Amino acid sequence: MNIIILGAGQVGSTVATELAKEESNEITVVDTNQQILSELQDRLDLRTICGNGSYPGLLEDAGADDADMLIALTNSDEINMIACQVASSLFHTPTKIARIRSPEYLGRPGLFAEDSIPVDFMISPESLVTEYIYHLIEHPSALQVLDFAGGRAQLVAVKAFHGGLMVGRELKTMNDVVPGIDMRVAAIFRGGESIQPSAECVIEAEDEVFFLAAREHIPTVISEMRKLEKPNKRIMLAGGGNIGGQLAAMMEKDYQVKVIETNPARTRQLSATLNSTIVLLGDAANPDLLIEENIESMDVFCALTNDDEANILSSMLAKRMGAKKVMSLINRAAYVDLVESGLIDIAISPHQVTIGALLAHIRRGDVVAVHALRRGSAEAIEAIAHGDKTTSRVVGRPIEEINLPEGTRISAIVRGEDVIIAHHDTVIESEDHVILFLTDKKKIAAVEKLFQVGITYF
Amino acid sequence: MQLLVIQRIFGLLVMVFSIALMPPIATGLIYGDGAVEPFVEAFVLTLGFGFLLYLPVRKHRKELRLRDGFLVVVLFWTVLGIAGGLPIYLSGVYDISITDAVFESISGITTTGATVIVGIDNLPHSLLLYRQELQWLGGMGIIVLAVAVLPMLGVGGMQLFRAETPGPVKDTKLTPRITETAKALWYIYLGLTVACCLAYWLAGMSFFDAMSHSFSTVAIGGFSTHDASIGYFDSTAIQFIAIVFMLLSGINFAIHFIAFRHRSLKPYQRDAEFRTYILVLFIVSIITVGYLQFMHTFDSTTESIIEGLFQVVSIGTTTGFTTAEYYSWPGFLPVLLLYVSFIGGCSGSTGGGIKVIRILLLVKQGVRELRRLVHPNAEFPVKIGKKPMPEKVIEAVWGFFAAYFAISALMILLLMATGLNQETAFSAVAACLNNLGPGLGDVGRNFSSINDPAKWILCMAMLLGRLEIFTLLVLFTPTFWKK
Numbered sequence: 001m002n003i004i005i006l007g008a009g010q011v012g013s014t015v016a017t018e019l020a021k022e023e024s025n026e027i028t029v030v031d032t033n034q035q036i037l038s039e040l041q042d043r044l045d046l047r048t049i050c051g052n053g054s055y056p057g058l059l060e061d062a063g064a065d066d067a068d069m070l071i072a073l074t075n076s077d078e079i080n081m082i083a084c085q086v087a088s089s090l091f092h093t094p095t096k097i098a099r100i101r102s103p104e105y106l107g108r109p110g111l112f113a114e115d116s117i118p119v120d121f122m123i124s125p126e127s128l129v130t131e132y133i134y135h136l137i138e139h140p141s142a143l144q145v146l147d148f149a150g151g152r153a154q155l156v157a158v159k160a161f162h163g164g165l166m167v168g169r170e171l172k173t174m175n176d177v178v179p180g181i182d183m184r185v186a187a188i189f190r191g192g193e194s195i196q197p198s199a200e201c202v203i204e205a206e207d208e209v210f211f212l213a214a215r216e217h218i219p220t221v222i223s224e225m226r227k228l229e230k231p232n233k234r235i236m237l238a239g240g241g242n243i244g245g246q247l248a249a250m251m252e253k254d255y256q257v258k259v260i261e262t263n264p265a266r267t268r269q270l271s272a273t274l275n276s277t278i279v280l281l282g283d284a285a286n287p288d289l290l291i292e293e294n295i296e297s298m299d300v301f302c303a304l305t306n307d308d309e310a311n312i313l314s315s316m317l318a319k320r321m322g323a324k325k326v327m328s329l330i331n332r333a334a335y336v337d338l339v340e341s342g343l344i345d346i347a348i349s350p351h352q353v354t355i356g357a358l359l360a361h362i363r364r365g366d367v368v369a370v371h372a373l374r375r376g377s378a379e380a381i382e383a384i385a386h387g388d389k390t391t392s393r394v395v396g397r398p399i400e401e402i403n404l405p406e407g408t409r410i411s412a413i414v415r416g417e418d419v420i421i422a423h424h425d426t427v428i429e430s431e432d433h434v435i436l437f438l439t440d441k442k443k444i445a446a447v448e449k450l451f452q453v454g455i456t457y458f
Numbered sequence: 459m460q461l462l463v464i465q466r467i468f469g470l471l472v473m474v475f476s477i478a479l480m481p482p483i484a485t486g487l488i489y490g491d492g493a494v495e496p497f498v499e500a501f502v503l504t505l506g507f508g509f510l511l512y513l514p515v516r517k518h519r520k521e522l523r524l525r526d527g528f529l530v531v532v533l534f535w536t537v538l539g540i541a542g543g544l545p546i547y548l549s550g551v552y553d554i555s556i557t558d559a560v561f562e563s564i565s566g567i568t569t570t571g572a573t574v575i576v577g578i579d580n581l582p583h584s585l586l587l588y589r590q591e592l593q594w595l596g597g598m599g600i601i602v603l604a605v606a607v608l609p610m611l612g613v614g615g616m617q618l619f620r621a622e623t624p625g626p627v628k629d630t631k632l633t634p635r636i637t638e639t640a641k642a643l644w645y646i647y648l649g650l651t652v653a654c655c656l657a658y659w660l661a662g663m664s665f666f667d668a669m670s671h672s673f674s675t676v677a678i679g680g681f682s683t684h685d686a687s688i689g690y691f692d693s694t695a696i697q698f699i700a701i702v703f704m705l706l707s708g709i710n711f712a713i714h715f716i717a718f719r720h721r722s723l724k725p726y727q728r729d730a731e732f733r734t735y736i737l738v739l740f741i742v743s744i745i746t747v748g749y750l751q752f753m754h755t756f757d758s759t760t761e762s763i764i765e766g767l768f769q770v771v772s773i774g775t776t777t778g779f780t781t782a783e784y785y786s787w788p789g790f791l792p793v794l795l796l797y798v799s800f801i802g803g804c805s806g807s808t809g810g811g812i813k814v815i816r817i818l819l820l821v822k823q824g825v826r827e828l829r830r831l832v833h834p835n836a837e838f839p840v841k842i843g844k845k846p847m848p849e850k851v852i853e854a855v856w857g858f859f860a861a862y863f864a865i866s867a868l869m870i871l872l873l874m875a876t877g878l879n880q881e882t883a884f885s886a887v888a889a890c891l892n893n894l895g896p897g898l899g900d901v902g903r904n905f906s907s908i909n910d911p912a913k914w915i916l917c918m919a920m921l922l923g924r925l926e927i928f929t930l931l932v933l934f935t936p937t938f939w940k941k
Contacts, residue, residue: 002634026634034848042524045616047634 002067005029006053007074008036014351020044028062054083064091072098088118097121121361125354126242140229146371148382149414149433160207161226172199182421183213184411214419232299238284239305252277260284284314296322303328316343381436387453400424405446408438462518469512476504486584493582496548527617539564557910564917566592568924571680571778571895574906586683590673597677597808598647606640621929625805651676654703661695675703678808680778680895689781701771708775708803730843731815743770753788774798776810778895785902799894810893819855876912890919
């Protein structure tokens, strides 16, 4: 696919990196900063062009004439929208994706239509990350929570502890432990290594277990792995930016939230929009302030500033001072591995979160979501099966008859409101949301193909 | 430095290059000229050498880094230059020495076109084709070809590509994927070659000559299958065809690509480098033709125009075909033509020299200094085609210019130390460093009369010229080798 990416910032570079890995993609990245572009070009096999991405002449140079997709990811909503408009009006680019951050624009669905502002898909990294963190706070024991089929099924990663019912047992005995609850273990991580979850596999303490189940069963399943933690109550957020602000607004009804922000103007603004949240002016890495605000009784401390180093340090400090669980937003992939095994409980990589949502739009064959599991152990894909037995390679067939690429497993199916854990004889129907796991990224294209309604079958 | 990765890529490249020995073998078999054996031997040796390099490290698949790219490219050109002399030496024509065989090979692959063989007309066909083929492979760049056919180079391909492509700005890609870019370049190159070959053929050359000359014309090389070069054919039509294709090949291939894709001539007109290139050749042609006419060198005006134009384009683009004995032309003309060869072709073309864009930048910067004297506080960016050039590029151009002349001065001195006279030394360095071919004085006709040490120095000059100096010189800096 011929793809133009506008903006080589954090999101743009990550997207470019991901897409350039797939051989079929031809990528052109546009940015105003030549320095970033040169670095990108040194690292990746793609073309870069320096300039303002919304200018028609520049888009023409970037090959908008025969581009299949425009992904506008600059940090300006307005430039992104205009770029999509230009691409649509002058170059008839088929698919246009724009990053829109401001809630002012997001709240008006009529705005983004073919005859007004032609944006086919919007992504808002801040909202995605906010939601992601919200899920983590909802499930106190979870290390990662991913939604499938609009949240009807969820994938949760937990750390198994001594005393959990499942610990020390084989996976196939799972149903005896908690009868009536269907779940599927998707991946197991032991000591940094990924283990194939076969039926004979025994869960050990300290394993990171990824399992998939219907939303309402999640707490029960978590309790099989470990003693269930008490629900979170007191939350402290360091950094009241876009994410911090949105998160506080979402949580303040159900939790006691405190936000620490260094910028006085922003504190005033936050305190005006938030109601029960306590907005504090100060530095999150200041121990006196933390003591003052009872850090030791906090259930969760989230460091959400733009600065990786500040996030890491303030969370480590909070952990040492007694916060029960600390999370930190970390942009640099190299840092994530570094800190997750240490003092920080959960490192949140905004790119990983965003890229999954974005890649779903880029995939063919009605793929709804692509998520990378923690530490890149596997990819989770949600795809919708269409057609009938003659036109589709999946519909109307039991799972054992589907020709899946190597290293790929179908874990669950969401049919209407029901979450069905897949067995070898489960038959897939049309409009089912199929949830697959694959260990090799390169097989994604094969999965896409599988879910395309093929003319070859006529 | 990832030496094992470098060894793997290098071994791979050498193996790929050994395929280049197949066409001469086929030619030898078709013509039955008895020179098949040396090519078969060379083929086995080259393939074996590459395989031995590749075999122990074939599992080392890692991305090439910037530094590795330089080393691979320089190694490849040097080793191929030397290994390319193998079949020539093994053929034993005219009892050729190793020095001469290597000189001939490097001169071929760097598209210089300086020859040490006298009596080319009597060489076996396989050897003739081989010389032309070397030029053709070197023209667009063997690395570029390798990048096009070896997709596994990945990002490393870009590092190699950059170390080989001529011109000051090396980041411009025609297509997002480097392999596609390399392929596009080779398609254009191939297209030009086929067109050129057909044109020559229709104009009366034998098919073998037409093909051979199209190789060296489009590569801006200058080798011929005859001692008298293009002059052998004594045909105005052939001269015109040569002029057209030399001019086309001296243009940046990226412009050809864009023009072809948009089916329009606008890209040429918009390109400042192209306009300068044509302007320079046009002005020099007028001076040359005028002076030839004024001095009554030729009998008729048409002859002056044709000979003048041909020689200006041939030398100006650094091809080095000859029809007349230009080195015996009157007055300042021979030296003027040599000067023009310093300008050379456009960046991203197959031509040699400093490249038009660099000269354009230097001139524009000179003008900027003058304007600054008048308006000390004004901001004057150096613009090419209405776009300001980054200061980094301009600085790099100055560095290149200085290095180019320092190197030529040094080489002239070295050559004079080996016993060459000043005119010969100067013109030989200019002819080799610019990848031009024929010089003045003792090297006007060919390079057979100069001594062996001088030939080795000139081999170095040719490689320096083809790799645009820095790619090769960077290997001689201590920082390059520090871990």
